[in-house]
Amino acid sequence: EAGVTQFPSHSVIEKGQTVTLRCDPISGHDNLYWYRRVMGKEIKFLLHFVKESKQDESGMPNNRFLAERTGGTYSTLKVQPAELEDSGVYFCASSQVSETSGRNEQFFGPGTRLTVL
């Protein structure tokens, strides 16, 4: 079974430019999450989709970040305009909650390393 995939693996852009990151979750997973790790800090939650709906976007830093999940399959995270402090590794994860146990184990993609110059 294919895992979570992310594209691109690396992106280097200049301040003020726009970047769009893509995530393809594990097939059949309704829950999709975006996380970010900036240098020297812990991984932090950005937002959570259930199918195509935003369930929780409390971690989104500001309105320069826009996440979509049209059709409830893959998701995109757009940063416009990018700032220096947006540099970091953006991870996507997906999960399917067990109907019997309620357990929710999240599986992570390889991440997109974003550098804003």
Place this chain on the structure above:
Amino acid sequence: RKEVEQDPGPFNVPEGATVAFNCTYSNSASQSFFWYRQDCRKEPKLLMSVYSSGNEDGRFTAQLNRASQYISLLIRDSKLSDSATYLCVVNRWGGSNYKLTFGKGTLLTVNP
């Protein structure tokens, strides 16, 4: 105070050693707990889920003390391949809240 705090490390141990990592969490509403491992420049990979007082998987034992809000991970008979950063992760699930809160991680190096 951070929501999840871990031993800062790093830990350097010889092959075959037993090593233990400690983690505390501040939110008593936290419901599920995980240990992930992360290799350098890779994604976090789920190592163990901890849903009750603890569980064991081969050389790895995780324990949970809800009263003390404390989680531990014990690795026995360390292998070179165990070298990685170990992340303590908690989830305050309930209703539709599934976001994970991560500790900063503890770096383990197992030496030959």
